[in-house]
Amino acid sequence: MPPKRKGKSNLPVPLLEGVILKDNEKKEWRLGPMIAQGGFGLIYLASPRLDIPVKDDAMHVIKVEYLENGPLFSELKFYQRAAKQDHKATGPDNFPFCHNSYRFMVMERLGEDLQTIFERRGRRLNKETVLQIGVRMLDVLEYIHENEYVHGDIKAANLLLGYRNPHEVYLADYGLAYRYCPNGNHKEYQENPKKGHNGTMEFTSLDAHKGVAPSRRGDLEILGYCMLQWICGNLPWEQSLRIPEAVQAAKTKLIDELPDSVTRCAPTGTDCGEIAMLLENVSNLAYHEKPDYEVLKKILLSGLEHKGISYNGMLDFTTDQGTPNKRAANHRKVRNDIEMGCMKCIGFILIKTTKMLITKKKRGD
Template structure:
């Protein structure tokens, strides 16, 4: 992995420090080298394979046993990271990888016939069990990468926790889809937020989507606010209807943790393990009666007919990691007293399209030629009798008999 030395928000050096702090833990890759090469900051870690998001998108469905196993591994990773005084802050399936020995198989091509009797080719994607069978493993091990947003929840020298600030942060870090409610409200990251994000990730692996997935907004701030509103207004028991009770207990417990409170990691693992066979295996009933009909599950494969160019996609949005320098020409110009009296150009005003559209509303049509003034009359043609046809001395026509003479 590498990045330019002159990057606005460099992360490679910070990641190198985090890898050294977390060295030796289960699920943490080993950092082999860090340095500069050809105007780049570079870091070399263990080679890894596909990630959880690729597995989720490739397979038809992730079994509950696989989701529970992945969740327990994630909780154990967060326990080690938190014990070292750090918070991860960027929980998402793309950052959990498998070993480099594993790869995603190609889908099988199946020849079928359509309703008109014509031959057609369809693709059959393998199940999660079939993939693990090819990998020759029952439960693959997860590895965590990308520590660019990881920060300290306690002072690394004094080991004292940083107090909770009353100031609300406008710039939020992490992926909006899996962000906790406290992060949406502008609170600083704590250990509780990593746990709540894991809960949302578990739901995403089970259902393949979330109620707030695919939010569209005019900008990132509006998108974050829209996701916060949906997360606050949605009953978690309604989302988890039909799932084991342990999944619901996991998320509700994470939301109740205080800022400086240490999560009970063993209890979290019990919630997950008990969801298969145990005290938390009972199915959740929706507060609206029975197992609610999740309309948002039916909409996950629905594609919009069109997308406005001004619409901002919130999926997999990462804030505070902008590697592109701001363009001064496109930056917002703050109006001053000098601008008074000048018409403000609206960005949303539609451009008039047509012939000479840039000035035909303000200037009348003034043709270059004034057709109202008569032009000069052309000279009259005069026809004279032609005495000879050709040159008598040199032309062969002189020898031709002319009956009209």
């Protein structure tokens, strides 16, 4: 189950607008107004301009929590180990640092989350758009996996569009990121019923249902479930979310009956064969096995190529009437949830796809 969050009584005492903070790189930031708060922290607009008040269109935010709280610490450690070392080559800057009795990070401001778009579209996204997002997320996951981490909580609420460019997609919120392979030593496969069913119930992996520590194949399985939901609108087990064992059984049935199980989920006239192939490939991976990301990307790209659509091109979030949705995150009130809305932790910008290879994989624990 998702980790329980601390109540708002544990939130940091709000900081005064205009306060100047210094990060661990000795760069100073002026604090703007608080724009969001959640179970474990506060979000403020921020600017490197110290001489003028922070404007509403500021391109940075500061995320604050008490030192004793956990999620931002995990997120901070992830950035220090996995992202900080070559962030200039792979994405926007991020600055994890501590100040007095608070822990906080400065991060780039992002745009609207995919869950908001998904709901506004009547819980259905265009298949081609889903495939485009899937290929981009495979690039992101390959990067963080190569840096010894798995994300562990991939979902539409944690996928955000760029603040200025709504055709960029970022994987956000690394508070549950897990170091699956510290110093090159992969965690051992070990089932633990006491830790079973951890994560967001709709999407969590079969390994997580068994209490096994997160791994690369788990991240990819979660991505497959997300893509299936975005195309189909719902997953077969969504009516059973209060019964984790029933959800686990339904996921097991879906995997065991591929590709027919995915075909049954698909809307009339929609072929979800690419999603079925991706899930089948992932289900054949051993726990310690490195995925062939190029094969997985090739599977999804096959659904785009025959329509002449580029995976890194414009994303189609048009309404059913064909009128483009406006990027409402720039104008609407930010949700009072630190994990939702337009101020989320920075992820990674797109990494170009390299040439594709096709090999067969065998599952084994």
